[in-house]
Every structure is written in C-alpha cells, then in structure tokens.
Amino acid sequence: MAGMTTREDCVRADAADPLATLREEFSLPDGLIYLDGNSLGPAPRRARARAEELVAQEWGEGLIGSWNTAGWYDLPGRLGDRLAPLIGAEPGQTVVCDTTSANLFKVLACALRIAGQDSPGRRVVLSEPDNFPTDLYVAAGLTEQLGDGYALRRLSSRGPDGSDPTTWLDAGLTEDVAVLLLSHVNYRTGAMWDLAEVTARAHARGVLVVWDLAHSVGAVPVDLTGADADFAVGCTYKYLNGGPGSPAFLWASPRHRDRFSSPLSGWWGHARPFAMEPDFEPAPGVTRFLSGTPPVVSLALVEGGLDIAGRASMDQVRAKSLALGDLMIERVRERCADHPVGLVTPTEPVRRGSQLSFTHPEAYAIVSALIDRRVVGDYREPQVMRFGLTPLYLRFVDVFDAVETLAQVLDHRSWDAPQFRTRATVT
Numbered sequence: 157m158a159g160m161t162t163r164e165d166c167v168r169a170d171a172a173d174p175l176a177t178l179r180e181e182f183s184l185p186d187g188l189i190y191l192d193g194n195s196l197g198p199a200p201r202r203a204r205a206r207a208e209e210l211v212a213q214e215w216g217e218g219l220i221g222s223w224n225t226a227g228w229y230d231l232p233g234r235l236g237d238r239l240a241p242l243i244g245a246e247p248g249q250t251v252v253c254d255t256t257s258a259n260l261f262k263v264l265a266c267a268l269r270i271a272g273q274d275s276p277g278r279r280v281v282l283s284e285p286d287n288f289p290t291d292l293y294v295a296a297g298l299t300e301q302l303g304d305g306y307a308l309r310r311l312s313s314r315g316p317d318g319s320d321p322t323t324w325l326d327a328g329l330t331e332d333v334a335v336l337l338l339s340h341v342n343y344r345t346g347a348m349w350d351l352a353e354v355t356a357r358a359h360a361r362g363v364l365v366v367w368d369l370a371h372s373v374g375a376v377p378v379d380l381t382g383a384d385a386d387f388a389v390g391c392t393y394k395y396l397n398g399g400p401g402s403p404a405f406l407w408a409s410p411r412h413r414d415r416f417s418s419p420l421s422g423w424w425g426h427a428r429p430f431a432m433e434p435d436f437e438p439a440p441g442v443t444r445f446l447s448g449t450p451p452v453v454s455l456a457l458v459e460g461g462l463d464i465a466g467r468a469s470m471d472q473v474r475a476k477s478l479a480l481g482d483l484m485i486e487r488v489r490e491r492c493a494d495h496p497v498g499l500v501t502p503t504e505p506v507r508r509g510s511q512l513s514f515t516h517p518e519a520y521a522i523v524s525a526l527i528d529r530r531v532v533g534d535y536r537e538p539q540v541m542r543f544g545l546t547p548l549y550l551r552f553v554d555v556f557d558a559v560e561t562l563a564q565v566l567d568h569r570s571w572d573a574p575q576f577r578t579r580a581t582v583t
C-alpha cells in the first residue's frame with residue numbers, strides 16, 4: 157500500500173481490498189465519510205430487520221415464553237462466545253452484559269480481593285491520568301468505598317506520544333500496587349500498550365492487570381489467553397457496531413474467576429436464578445459476573461455487528477487499519493503542512509491503535525466545520541481532532557477525500573465562524 161499519493165492510487169487500493177465487500181453490510185448515508193466508528197459504529201443493514209423481528213415476533217407474539225424459546229436467556233454467554241475469538245478467549249470465558257463502567261467495577265473489585273488474599277499489603281490501583289475518565293472514576297469510587305488504605309494512584313501519563321512505557325511501568329509497579337488498570341488503546345491519543353509485555357511485567361512484580369479493551373476489540377488483534385491476562389472489559393458499540401449503548405463485555409481468566417464473585421451479586425449471577433433461594437450462590441464460571449435481567453432488545457442487536465466482524469480476519473483488519481492510517485498521516489503531512497496540525501498518535505505500528513489524533517488550537521471548530529461538510533470525526537479535550545479508521549466499511553478514497561476536505565477547511569479558515577464554536581452536549 158506504500159506510495160498512495162493520488163486519488164487514483166486509492167481507487168486501485170480499494171479495488172484490491174479483500175474487505176471491500178463488507179461495506180455493503182452497513183447502512184451509511186450517501187456522501188458521508190464516517191470517521192467516528194471508534195465512538196459509535198454504524199448500523200449493520202440487518203439490524204433493522206432483527207429489531208423488527210424481535211419486537212414484533214419474539215416480544216409481540218412470544219411474550220414471556222421467548223426467554224426460553226427465542227434464546228433470550230442464553231444471550232449474554234452466547235454473544236460472549238461469539239466475541240471471544242476477537243480477544244483471544246476460549247469459549248465460556250466471556251459474557252456480554254451491563255456497561256463497561258459497571259463491568260469494570262465488578263472485575264476491579266474481584267481483582268482487589270484476589271490481590272488482598274494473596275498479598276494483604278497491596279491496596280493500590282495504579283492507572284494513568286490520561287486513562288478514560290470513567291475508568292478513573294470507577295476505580296476512585298470503588299477504592300473510596302473500600303476505605304482501609306485502598307486508593308487509586310494516577311501516575312503521571314506516559315506523555316502525549318505514549319513514549320517510554322517501560323520506564324513508566326518500572327516506576328509505577330511498586331510493592332503496594334495490587335492492580336494495574338489500563339486502556340489497551342488510549343481513547344484520546346490512540347497510543348497502544350503492548351498488552352502481553354505489560355501483563356508479563358506486572359505479573360513479575362506481583363500485580364494483576366485489568367485491561368479496558370473499548371478501543372481495541374474489533375480494531376486490533378488481542379490475545380488475552382496468549383498474554384496470560386487476568387481480567388478485561390470493553391464496549392460493543394464502538395468497533396463492534398452493536399448499537400448506541402449496547403451492552404459491554406467482561407472477560408475473566410479461568411485462573412481467577414471462581415475465587416470470588418462479583419460485588420453486584422444479582423440473581424442472574426446465581427447458580428440457580430429461578431430457584432429463588434434466599435442466599436447467593438455464584439454460578440460456576442464467568443456467568444457469576446451477570447447481575448440483573450439483561451436489556452434484551454439492545455443485547456440482541458450486538459449479534460449483527462459480530463456477524464460482520466466474524467467474516468474478516470483480524471490480520472486483514474489490522475493490515476488495512478494501518479494502511480489507512482499511513483495514508484492519512486502522509487496526506488495530512490502533504491496537504492496541511494502550512495497549518496499548526498500536530499500528530500499525537502505514535503506512528504510506529506506496535507504503538508498505534510486504529511485511530512489518529514491531531515492537535516490544532518481550533519480543533520473544536522475544525523471538527524464542526526468538517527461535520528458540516530459531511531466528514532464526521534470528533535473532538536476530545538484538549539484541542540484534539542480524533543479520526544477513527546474502521547476497516548470494515550472505510551475506503552482508501554474516503555481517507556483521501558477527508559484529508560482534502562480538512563485541507564480546504566484549514567486553507568480557507570472555514571472553521572472561523574460562530575456556528576462552529578458552539579459546543580454540543582455530546583462531542
């Protein structure tokens with residue numbers, strides 16, 4: 157893919173792209189270049205028919221019987237098993253349920269109890285200030301709740317380019333740390349940790365690791381089994397195209413999961429929910445991490461996104477994601493050189509996820525002006541323009557055209573208008 161410098165080169169690359177036909181599986185508005193699939197993936201075409209079937213038949217006709225006859229009851233585990241190959245998990249180790257925030261609370265609590273049992277002096281959750289805010293809030297909330305020396309420690313960030321992760325880890329993994337809580341791919345910068353290396357380093361220091369895979373799953377290869385990881389959570393509405401607010405996933409290593417149950421020990425995590433027993437007995441395996449009745453409508457729609465993801469190999473997805481990224485980096489360098497646009501994302505493939513982030517003092521207004529021209533990226537504090545590169549439906553020409561539009565917006569200062577400065581509630 158090297159040396160794509162003209163639009164014709166991009167057209168040729170699209171024609172040779174083994175993933176090209178998957179684009180037809182999504183409903184994408186004509187003429188829109190969607191570079192925000194890392195935040196909310198587009199709807200699979202089949203989602204509408206599935207939603208209709210679910211509401212009209214399974215719910216409308218089948219009513220309560222559908223818990224048994226339409227497979228609703230088993231959905232969390234069945235979807236977990238469908239998602240498993242994307243994260244290097246074995247069957248029976250993953251459930252789809254609740255939100256990433258709630259799942260994080262559950263696994264973090266479990267990890268702290270395991271650490272507490274194995275080495276009582278370890279009570280610190282180590283993270284970076286640049287981690288996704290909900291991860292920090294949940295960790296702070298949980299450790300405050302526990303009291304008794306439990307605390308969240310936010311060691312200084314690795315720096316905007318994610319530089320020198322080894323030094324960061326060596327400084328951070330002290331004797332009092334119980335759990336290392338990291339996002340595999342940083343939501344703002346797109347910098348990626350080496351999951352296997354970090355896990356091994358943490359384990360060597362007696363520290364468990366909780367990975368947030370929200371910006372990894374479906375975007376970059378992940379091998380939790382190969383890395384001998386401890387716990388992981390992540391979203392299905394980003395690169396997995398499960399729908400707005402679709403339930404998250406939770407993975408627990410079989411090494412740990414039977415030692416403790418979730419602190420949200422609801423009846424769906426019980427060994428026999430419908431025995432209606434007065435005492436909680438955790439279900440065997442990862443099912444114990446379920447809490448209450450799942451949101452079936454939204455949960456069922458996760459399957460459509462997983463169907464499409466299952467038709468591509470992660471190696472193909474990764475290769476195309478990096479090629480789209482290389483193209484964008486190159487085109488921005490070429491076309492936006494006269495403007496104060498800085499690349500935040502590390503360029504080395506091993507340290508880059510599937511998004512690119514650029515800074516500009518007027519980032520918010522520029523993103524708004526781009527959206528007005530039907531190029532959809534998003535804005536993140538401070539001054540970051542974020543562009544998700546999603547190989548299942550993005551074409552090389554889309555990236556080429558997006559950068560042309562960006563260059564025009566910059567050259568003509570089109571962003572410099574009051575309507576582009578007004579902040580929306582969700583950015």
Ligand SMILES: *Cc1c(COP(=O)(O)O)cnc(C)c1O
Binds near residue numbers: 256257258290
């Ligand atoms: C998007 C994202 C979340 C979102 O969590 P929700 O509970 O679904 O709102 C959490 N963590 C990371 C790293 C994310 O990127």
